[in-house]
Amino acid sequence: MTGGAGWATVRGYDEGWRVMGRRTAWWHGGRPLAVVATVLCATAVLPGRPASAAEAGAPKPYAFAVNATKVQGAMGTTDAVRLEPGRTYRSSLGKDGKLYYRLELDASSNAYVAATAVPRAGTTVAYSDGVKVSVQDGNGGACSSATTAHFGASQSPHPIAASASREIGPGKYACQAAGTYYVVVERTAASVSSASPSSSPDDWDLELSYVSEPRLKKAGSTSAPETWDSASPEALQGDARPRRGGAGFTTARALEQGVWKDGISPGQTLFYKVPVDWGQQLYATAELGSSTGGDGFVGTALVMSLYNPARGLVTDVGAGYDGSQRSAALDPLPPVEYDNRYAFSNRTSGMRFAGSYYLVVHLAAQVADKFADGPFGLTLRVRVDGGAQKGPAYAGRAVPRGLFDTATGDDVSATGGLVPAGSGGSDDGTTMKLVAVGGIGTGSVLVLALGVWTVAARRRTTPRGW
Template identity: 55%
Template sequence: MAVRVAAAAVVLGATAAVGPGQAAAAGQVSGTPSPYAFADGAQSVEGARSTGEAALLKPGGTYRSSLPSSGKVSYRLDLDAATNAYVSVTAVPSPGSTVSVIDGARVTVQDAEGNTCSVDTASFGAARSPHPIAAWGRRETGKPLCGKAGAYFVSVERVDPDGEGSSPDAWDLELVAMTEPQVADTEATGAPGTWNSATPQPLQGEPQRRKGGAGFSGATPVDQGIWQDDIRPGQTLFYAVPVDWGQQVSVTAELGSSDSGATGYASDALDLDLYNPARGRVADVGVGYNGGQKSGSLPPLPPVDHANRYAATAQVGALRFAGSYYLVAHLSKGVADTFGDGPFVMTLRVRTSGETRGGPEYAGESVPKGVFEVSEQDREAAAEGVAAGDDTAMRALAVGGIGTGSALLVGLGVWTVVARRRITT
C-alpha cells in the first residue's frame, strides 16, 4: 500500500504542471487552445451518404470521422433484440470556424424499416462560440418500435449549415457505441415519484487545483469537492464525476474577475454541460460575464435511477444509469474581445448527495464492461485526480523530467491503484 501511495504522490506532483488530458492537446498552454483531444486508438471510419453503404460501428468501439457542411452521413449498428444501444457523436468545429446561434449537430437513429428510434440535437447557443458538442442516439428495446434484432442506422447532420454566421467547414466527429443489457428481474415501467428538488447549497471551503482534460476519453476524474482551474477563451475542459445509483449530483460554476480593467458584457461566456456515462446531455447552465466574478448552477436533478428512463422529460430520462458523469466547461472565444486572452480562474463546486444503493440486476454485461457502474477504482481515481487506465500519467512524468526507469516503476504503481475502464476499441 505504501508503494502505491508514493507512486500516486509522484504522479500528482508531475501532473501539477500538466494535468490529465492536457499533454495530448497541443496548444493548450499558450496560444489558441486545441479544440479536442480524440481518444487514443480511435478507428477512422467514413460516413456514408447512403445507408446502404453505411460502415459498421461495433459496441465498445470509438471512431473518428468527419461531417460535411451539408447533407447526412450514416453509420450502421447490428443489434440483437435484448439490449439497449447508445451512440454518442461529438462534433468538433475548427477553432477558426464560425457558427450561428442555432447551428449544431443532429443525431437520428432509425431501424431498417425507416422507423425513427430517437432524435437528439446539440447546438452552440447565444455565444456562437465553436467548441466540441455532443448529441446521442438511442435504441431502446422497451419501446413499441425499434425492438427487433437487425440493422439500425445512425445519421448525423448539421442543423443550420446555411445560417447567418455559419461557415461551410467540415467538422471532425468522435463516435462511441455501447450497449446496456436488460434487467434480470421485473422491470419498472414508470418513472420514480417524488424526489428532493430543493436547490442544494454550494459547497464551502478552500478550492483545490485540478486541471481539466481536453476530451471525453481524457476527462480528469473529480469527486465531491471544490475544484479550480485556469481556462482561456475558446478552450473546453472535461471532468468526470462518479455518480452511483441513488445519488444526486449538483454543480455550481464560478468565473473569477478579470484583471484587464475592461468593461463590457459577454452573454453565456461560460457554458457548463453535464453528460451521462453514454455521453448523453443531461443539463447545462450558461454564465454571463461583465469582468466581475459570476456564478451559475445546474438545475436541481433527481437521483440516478434505472427507472428514470420512463420519465416524460429528457433531462430526467438521461439520469438512467450509474457511472462517470462528465462536466464539460467552455469559455466563449468572444470573452477575449473584451477582457483579453486570460487565463481566467474557473471554480467548480461539485456535490454528490444521497445514500448509494444497489442498482438493477442486469441479465448480462454492458459493452464496454462496467461503463454503467461505479467501481472502487473509479472512486480512487476521482480522489487522486489521475485518469487511470491510460498513459496520461506517463506523459506527465516525461514532461516533468523524470527518467524512463523511474517513470516505468511509478506507472506500474499507478496502474495498480487506478485501473480505470476506457471506452475505446
C-alpha cells in the same frame, strides 16, 4: 431549450524507462546528463503536480480517443460501415453532411450512439448550427426521437454532443426486433443555409461512441419516480484544490465531492467526470473569476453541460460575463435510478445509469475580445449526496464492460493530483512509471536518476562473469 436560452442545448428526445536496446547504449557520449535532464523535465509534468494557471488555461485541440478507429460515413445506407459496441470512432461531417453508419442489434440490449461534433480551428458558427443524431430501422422509421445539439447564442465553436438510442421495452418502444439499423448524423439549419453568412462551410470532425446496455433479468416498473428531493443543498465551502480539466471525453479528469480550481481561456472547453452511484444526487456549480482588465459584456460567456455515461446530454446552464465574478449552477437533478428513463424530460431521463457523469465547461471565444486572452480562474463546486444503493439486476454486462460502474480509473490524491490508471491522453500513466508519481519531489527523482546512472556505469565496467 434546456436551462434557458443562449447556450448549447438538446432539443427533443516510452513506458517508464523500459530499455529495449543494448544496456550500454544509454550511457555513451555524456548520455547520463541527458537522462538526468529528461527526468527533471518529466517531473515538471507529473500528474500529481498541480498545473500553473498558464498551463491550465492554454487552449488545446479536442482530445480524440487514442484508440479511435477512423471511418468514413456513407451518403446512403447501402455502403454504411458497421459500428461495434464498446468502440470509439473518428469521422468527419461536411457542410451539407448527412451520413449513415450501420448497427447490427439483438433483440435484448439497449444501444446508445453519441456523436461529438468538433469544429476545426478558424471555423465560425451561428446560433442554430448543430449536429443531429437519430437511429432508424430498415424502413426509415425512427427508433427514438432524434436529438440535436446547438452552439447557442454565444456562437462560439466548441465540441457539442448529441445522442440517440434503440431501447428494448414494452408499449411505446419501436425497433424491438433483432436486425440491421442505421445511425444518421447530420448538420442542422444554419450550417447548410446560404442565409447564414456567419457560418463557415468547413468540415467538422466527429467522434462517435456506441455503447450497449443489457436487459434486466426481470422486468420492473415502467414509470418514472414521481417524487424526489428537489431542494438545493447548502453550497460547499473550503479551499479549492487544483485540478486540470481534460480536453475531451476520454481524457476527462476525475472529481470527487469538493471544491476544485482550474484555469480556462476564451474558446477553451474543459472535461471532468464525477462518479455517481445508484440512488445518489449530483450537484455542480461553475464559477468564473473576475477579470483584471477589460470592459463590456458577453451575454453567454460560460456554459456548463452535464452528460451521462453514454454521453447523452442531461442538462446545461450558462452565465453572462462583465468582468466581475459569475457563477452557473445546475438545477437540482433526481437521484440516479433505472426508472428515470421513462420520464419525458432529458433532465430526468438522462439520470438513468450509475457511472461517470461528465461536466463539460466552455468559455466563449468572444470573451477575449473584451477581457483579453486569459486564462481566467475557474472554480467548480461538486456535491454527491446520498448513500450508494443496490443497482438493477442486469441479465448481462454492459459493453464496454464497467461503463455503468462508479470506478473512475483515477485516484484522487490528497493534494488534488491524479494517479491515472494508464489510459491515453496528455496526462496518462505512461509518464515515469518508475517513479511513485503521487508524491516524489524533484530531489527524489534526481537521486533516483543518479542511482540508476551509477548502477549502469558499474555494470558497464564490471567483467561479465561478475
